[in-house]
Amino acid sequence: MTVLLVPDGLDGERVDVAAARMTGLTRSRIADLIDAGGVQLAGRTITRPSTRVSGGDLLQVDTSEPVRTARVVPREVAGLRIVYDDPDLVVVDKPAGVAAHPSLGWDGPDVVGHLAAAGFRISTSGAAERQGIVQRLDVGTSGLMVVAKSEHAYSVLKQAFRDRTVDKVYLALAQGHPDPFEGTIDAPIGRHPGHDWKFAVVAGGRPSITHYETVEVLRAATLLRVHLETGRTHQIRVHLSAIGHPCVGDPLYGADPVLAERLGLERQWLHAAELGFIHPDNGEHVRFTSEPPVDLARALDVLRAET
Numbered sequence: 496m497t498v499l500l501v502p503d504g505l506d507g508e509r510v511d512v513a514a515a516r517m518t519g520l521t522r523s524r525i526a527d528l529i530d531a532g533g534v535q536l537a538g539r540t541i542t543r544p545s546t547r548v549s550g551g552d553l554l555q556v557d558t559s560e561p562v563r564t565a566r567v568v569p570r571e572v573a574g575l576r577i578v579y580d581d582p583d584l585v586v587v588d589k590p591a592g593v594a595a596h597p598s599l600g601w602d603g604p605d606v607v608g609h610l611a612a613a614g615f616r617i618s619t620s621g622a623a624e625r626q627g628i629v630q631r632l633d634v635g636t637s638g639l640m641v642v643a644k645s646e647h648a649y650s651v652l653k654q655a656f657r658d659r660t661v662d663k664v665y666l667a668l669a670q671g672h673p674d675p676f677e678g679t680i681d682a683p684i685g686r687h688p689g690h691d692w693k694f695a696v697v698a699g700g701r702p703s704i705t706h707y708e709t710v711e712v713l714r715a716a717t718l719l720r721v722h723l724e725t726g727r728t729h730q731i732r733v734h735l736s737a738i739g740h741p742c743v744g745d746p747l748y749g750a751d752p753v754l755a756e757r758l759g760l761e762r763q764w765l766h767a768a769e770l771g772f773i774h775p776d777n778g779e780h781v782r783f784t785s786e787p788p789v790d791l792a793r794a795l796d797v798l799r800a801e802t
Contacts, residue, residue: 496557503550509706510536511544514556522708522720525556526662530771530780533557542773543660545706545724575609578783583648583776584641585615588785591637591762596625603634610642617642618649629653630661633729635745638665638767639785651775656726662771665721666710666787667731668764668794669740670750672717677708680734684727693747694729696737703727705734713798715754716743720768731765743794758794766791 497518505513514534515522526544528534534541535555536548548554576588587606589595594605607628610617617627620643625631627643629652643649655661685700687693704724711718717740721731729748735741736748744755745763755761771782787795 496555499554499556501548501550501552501554505548506550507547509544510534510541510546510548510554513548514554517554518556518558520556520558526664526769526771527782528556528558530662530782532780544662544722545659574604575606578639578785579781581644581776583645583774584643584652585610586639586641586770586783589632589637589640589767590788591635591790594634595631595640596628606640606642616644618644618646620646620649620653629656630663630726631728632767633732633763633765635762636765636767637785637788637791639770639783640767641770641772645775648775652772655772659724660773662769662782663723663726663767664769665723665731666766666768666791667707667719667721667735668743668791669717669719669735670715670743670754671740672712673707673709673719673735673738673740678706680705680707680738682734682737684730684733694727694733696733701725701727703730703734705730707735713795714802716764716798718795732763758797760790760794762790764791764794 499517501513511522511525514525529541529544532540537552577585578588579586589606596605596607619626621628627649629643629649630640632638632640643652681704682696683700684694684703685697687695706722707719709717710720723730732742732745732748741748741750742763742765743750744760746752766787769784774781
């Protein structure tokens, strides 16, 4: 057990950031320790990496705590990669080009339809077209999402997303080089005043908070690790665009189409890479990870070769 006193210089910082800086561990490792119940702040066990610290707080980090990860048995089902499956929920690795659920104006494939066709039982809670869906990913965004199979799981997971206790981490390739290298974007998001299908930072929008840190600096872009504190539609895309560094391959929010063409990208470079939450049945902290798919990895390789 490592016991530390939070310095005044970290007052107001996120606990995962503060703990990483004070211990030298990565934020990913700290997040795993938080999931495992191995981090305490002022005598209280922390469950959310976004919890804020205060100068003078006593921070305890149990680096010997084993990280409890979910049983992972990846397999392909109906075009989806099933990462985890039990009677309560299923975690899928969604490819780009697949919607989370049916919607007006979309006649392509969707996660709900794929799972139903494969014989999965899905919770009947929620609107008819999005039963079992407790989170969504854009059609053009790949990565991890959880779908509830039982009514109990739907209720618990839905509340967890509302309470912001679900840890959602994305990898995003931002055009240019954000300054500072890491930071927080706290700006309200609402419908774009001139385009019904877009969103924007607007006065009176819903509170939206995005944390980012630099993973790799390339000549024309920067690979970011992005942690969502809230979960608004297009949040990462809107926030990165608002600071002048849209996701590469996202012309809807101002990205350079010439760069995307050069990299062979046909969608935004955005991937839901990590997903952690408390299992609704057994109360254990589970965590899943996903590597960027071939199209995103190929684009990175092109940029690395030029750097």
